[in-house]
Amino acid sequence: MKQFIFFIIFSFTLVVQASESPSAKQLLQNMATAVHQRNFDASFVVMKEKGMEPYRWLHGLHNGQELELLSLLNGAGLEIVRVDNKVTYFEPQSAPYSIQTNSITGPIPEVLFKDISVLNKGYDFVLGGKGRIAGRPAQLVRLESKDSNKYNYWLWIDTDSSLLLKAAYVNQAGELLEQLQLTHISVSPEPGEQLLELLSKSFPEARKLENNTPPTLNNSNWQIEWLPDGFTLLKADRHKLDLNNELADYYLFSDGLVEFSVFVQRPLAGKRPSGALSSGATTVYVHNSGAFDVSVVGKIPPQTAKSIAESVKRAL
Amino acid sequence: MTQANKAENKQTSTSEIFDGEFALTDATLSQLDDEKFSRYAMIGDAMRAKAGGDITIDITASITAALADEPCHDVKGIEEAKTNPKNSNVVSISNWKKPFSQIAIAASVALVAVLGVNTMQQSPVVSDDLPVLQSIPVAGGVAPVSFSSEGTALQSAQQGVRALQQQRIGALVLEHQRQSRMAQALHEVKSEQEQESKDPN
Numbered sequence: 144m145k146q147f148i149f150f151i152i153f154s155f156t157l158v159v160q161a162s163e164s165p166s167a168k169q170l171l172q173n174m175a176t177a178v179h180q181r182n183f184d185a186s187f188v189v190m191k192e193k194g195m196e197p198y199r200w201l202h203g204l205h206n207g208q209e210l211e212l213l214s215l216l217n218g219a220g221l222e223i224v225r226v227d228n229k230v231t232y233f234e235p236q237s238a239p240y241s242i243q244t245n246s247i248t249g250p251i252p253e254v255l256f257k258d259i260s261v262l263n264k265g266y267d268f269v270l271g272g273k274g275r276i277a278g279r280p281a282q283l284v285r286l287e288s289k290d291s292n293k294y295n296y297w298l299w300i301d302t303d304s305s306l307l308l309k310a311a312y313v314n315q316a317g318e319l320l321e322q323l324q325l326t327h328i329s330v331s332p333e334p335g336e337q338l339l340e341l342l343s344k345s346f347p348e349a350r351k352l353e354n355n356t357p358p359t360l361n362n363s364n365w366q367i368e369w370l371p372d373g374f375t376l377l378k379a380d381r382h383k384l385d386l387n388n389e390l391a392d393y394y395l396f397s398d399g400l401v402e403f404s405v406f407v408q409r410p411l412a413g414k415r416p417s418g419a420l421s422s423g424a425t426t427v428y429v430h431n432s433g434a435f436d437v438s439v440v441g442k443i444p445p446q447t448a449k450s451i452a453e454s455v456k457r458a459l
Numbered sequence: 460m461t462q463a464n465k466a467e468n469k470q471t472s473t474s475e476i477f478d479g480e481f482a483l484t485d486a487t488l489s490q491l492d493d494e495k496f497s498r499y500a501m502i503g504d505a506m507r508a509k510a511g512g513d514i515t516i517d518i519t520a521s522i523t524a525a526l527a528d529e530p531c532h533d534v535k536g537i538e539e540a541k542t543n544p545k546n547s548n549v550v551s552i553s554n555w556k557k558p559f560s561q562i563a564i565a566a567s568v569a570l571v572a573v574l575g576v577n578t579m580q581q582s583p584v585v586s587d588d589l590p591v592l593q594s595i596p597v598a599g600g601v602a603p604v605s606f607s608s609e610g611t612a613l614q615s616a617q618q619g620v621r622a623l624q625q626q627r628i629g630a631l632v633l634e635h636q637r638q639s640r641m642a643q644a645l646h647e648v649k650s651e652q653e654q655e656s657k658d659p660n
Contacts, residue, residue, distance in 0.1 A: 242644060248643065253643040257643075377649065385630065385633065385634065385637075386634075397646055399646060404635040404638055408627070411620060412620060413616065413619075438627075441635065
């Protein structure tokens, strides 16, 4: 009998807690839905320690078809167009190409527009304080890494429209390394004309992803002995890099939120000590191990990149 | 004013009233021509360059009347003609992008340059046990020549290595960016496969 009363009280408190305010996860799910369903026209900037990049971001839903346009406004530019499940990248250096996927890879981690439950393993979802961002009331949601090998990701979500207003990569010391801030957003009942124009254009055929066998490290030339928890291998191959035509053994890892790449290449001539470079949250770690060079690139802390690079050994 | 002018009497008096040469009495006002008066006023304003948006000529009635008789234009045809050049798909987009390609290569170099400079700025942030490429050829490129006490031959050799390594880092960053675009799709494929391999058991 006592147990039964306890159970009732317990479940009652759960209900009360749930009704008080939406949980961090619920807010993120609402955001993912809003980003796919609303018609909006937004401008945002990505700020690193030095320099910033301005973007324009349009999204619309027209006759059940999603239309999205993201463009980098400075320099040579970069234009990414999405019509439903086809994302096309227009880059100045190369011919446009399409990928079969339902979200654009831009400055905002894609997983936030999708099913965030894949992040449960590596991150805690924490509700933060309220504030005012871009003239709107905002609620902070923090994705806190469960270990110190990754950065945290903080998001400020519009409490009215559930749209993203601000986001930042934050290191373990609580410093904001790379921030994304909306400067303007307007939500309209109909998609913008610029988006409807996309319907009359044709885009390159989407690349088929080879999904025959999952990549493994077993047969590869190199053994990567240490990896941060939660990261899995997505791709392993050998190919030439676009810019300088150098051959590299290539590995791509992801934990669902961020990715990093490992390149193993022939060493460059001359004495070059190993070291890290960083721009915003992106780290480039170059490790010179004598017979070969290992480079790690990704939005991970320099210390993590260093450990990965140094753990690469020739497979025997 | 003479007898001979009597026929133009009304016009003259309107003009005179307007110029203030005629005392305003009931008698003179009855001679005033309303339409002419407002026209004179407008001419005066225009000559004094007061015009701007002040002049209002109500022609809506006449336009409406004129429009009623106009044949309907083929609106569809006009719109098609307008959109046709844009309509031409991918090729036109890449053509439109072409002028930028020169800047693009410069931009990728700039990215590396920014990376290099950032390292210098950032060095205090990174923990002590982690070597930072500050004094190193990679970050190099930015280091003033006078900093080095080495011989010039060694210097130019190092600069060659620097250029190569800078180029390589630029290529790595770009490659990572490109490969990341595939990551989410690959991740989904992989988790689907894992699901499938679990399900039969």
